[in-house]
Amino acid sequence: MKKSLVVINLIFLILCLGSSYGQSRFNLPNGKSDKIRFKLAGNLIILPVEINGVELSFILDSGVSKPILFNFMNTDSLQIKDVEKIYLRGLGSGGMIEALKSKSNLVKLGNAVGVNQDIYVIFDSDINFTPRLGVQVHGIIGYDIFKDHVVEINYNSKYLRLYDPDHYTYKDCKKKCRSFALSFDNRKPFIDAQVTIDDEAIPVKLLLDTGSSDALWLFEDHELNIKPLNGIFFKDFLGKGLSGNVYGKRSKVNAFRLSNFILEDVNVAFPDSVSISYARKFKARNGSIGGELLKRFNIIFDYPNQKIVLKRNSNFNKPFYYNKSGIVLEQVGYRMVREQVNKVSYDSYGRKNDESTSVKVSDFYRYVLKPAFTIVDLREDSPAAESGLLINDIIISVNGKPTQNMSLEEANGFFTDRTGKQVRVTVEREEKERLSFKFKLEDVFKEKALKN
Incomplete structure (x- = not known):
């Protein structure tokens, strides 16, 4: 394999690729527009993208030059071929990481199809944004979509629409x-x-x-x-x-x-x-x-x-919030949870009993895998750190509400509430020990101003 050096600049979830590329296009059939629904997680747009016929989830990044694939070990199913080894350098204090540049791939977003596309594949398991977002993410895509279309992003209704630039007419707003x-x-x-x-x-x-x-x-x-x-x-x-x-x-x-x-x-x-x-x-x-x-x-x-x-849009006047707890959460794997399930009972005629009958419906329990929301960082001198919480604690409830049925975003929402609100958390520590802590959310800027 030929070795080359490509520098990638990653800020948060930003990947900006600097190198020379052929200008293969993403084409919409018959110049029509196409509407694609997306998820919004942590203020990021998550889109369904097909790579060689396999549907994956990609972040839409308006700066990235070529699709970047990570967090996907079974590359055989993607038919990745025609590769060369490259080295990537990004933000942070570490060194370069090894990746593959693959040519001649078929990439599809909605009805927009790009043939002969380059893809960059990172195998380092540490490059994985799924834990931080709490939803599955396999890569990032951007410039190739934007350069060939007029792209409408509706954050309120969570859809993206692609238009052929030659057939797009601006509305008078x-x-x-x-x-x-x-x-x-x-x-x-x-x-x-x-x-x-x-x-x-x-x-x-x-x-x-x-x-x-x-x-x-x-x-x-x-x-x-x-x-x-x-x-x-x-x-x-x-x-x-x-x-x-x-x-x-x-x-x-x-x-x-x-x-x-x-x-x-x-x-x-x-x-x-x-x-x-x-x-x-x-x-x-x-x-x-x-x-x-x-x-x-x-x-x-x-x-x-x-x-x-x-x-x-309707988000315009909403306040800007900070995490007032000092907790940084990630979804780190799963934990086994005992879950109560209502079991339907039947009378002697085989008729299903319901709540309107005098027959009691029995309960039973099952064990299911649920996301483990783990503290991966604690801000120094923060309310959470001073309460006794530790990195690697798994939060299993907040204010009496189990986290097992929450999204990561919902769990984080408790930490951006009003200043002075008391938060109670129960965590699972090493050896399955359960501990409870409480602290009050603080306006970190007021605290800093008082200290100054």
Whole structure:
């Protein structure tokens, strides 16, 4: 196999591939549009994508250049062929990882078909975003879809619609929406915006990144006064890179502005400069806009005409929340749970008894596998850490509600509630020991301000 070096830049769930590719197209039959339903998990769009006839789940990332496949060991069923070995380098402090570049693949999203597509396959089991999202994810896809279509994303109704650019007509939405010019660097889309920090309006150029969970990432720049608001921040885990975890500072900006779209008190993360050194090679870039902010709009991406149309939706005025507990949860495997089941009984004539009869319906139990929501990180000095919770504790109930029937997102929702609310958790520790803890959610910024 021929060896080559391809650099991949991963921020949270961002993969930006820099290399040369043939411009094979994704085609829609007869120029028609196509509507594809998606899941929204952790502010990320999860789509069904077929690779050589096998349906998988991919994150839609507006910056990634080629499909990236991971968390899928049975590549024989995908008929992966015509491969060469490559090495990838990503965010984090670790080194490069080995992967395969495969050519001549058939990739399908809805009715859009791409033939002779390149795919990058990562075999490192640590590169797996399923635990962090709580839903199955096998890879990331992006630029190949966006470059060949006008792409409508409806975050409210959770669908994506592809249009043939030659047959698309823009609707007159008057004052309800705004059109913005896009610029591109290394196939990644950028937009000019404005942030207000300590009451100073600062123009910024930001990557539009549907593959990031956060609202905003900004690169600290003291010459431009891009820094944490009022100097108040807390250090936190920001995401996982190909080469390790990424940490940084979390803070707020007074406001974020795109034309007459203004959002106030917006969450922002300032990633550690060492972890994102490659991302900063585009000198004009000041950060990125992620899913927590993008989901407040219904969006039309038009790469062929280098523009984007934004229309505010019902999410627009919702507050920006932080996790006030300090707990970082992942779905780490499964646990065996005893579950009560109502067993239907019958009378002597073979008729089914129901609740309206005087005959008691009997119960029985069964054992089922349920997701194990595990604490994988704890913010230092956080309420959860000070209560005695530990990394690797499995949370089995929150406020008396069993987690076995929750999604990961539902479980995390308890930790973004109002400041001062008491949270009670029961965990399973080593040796199947069950322990209970309680703590109050805190406004970490107020606490930091008091300490300063």
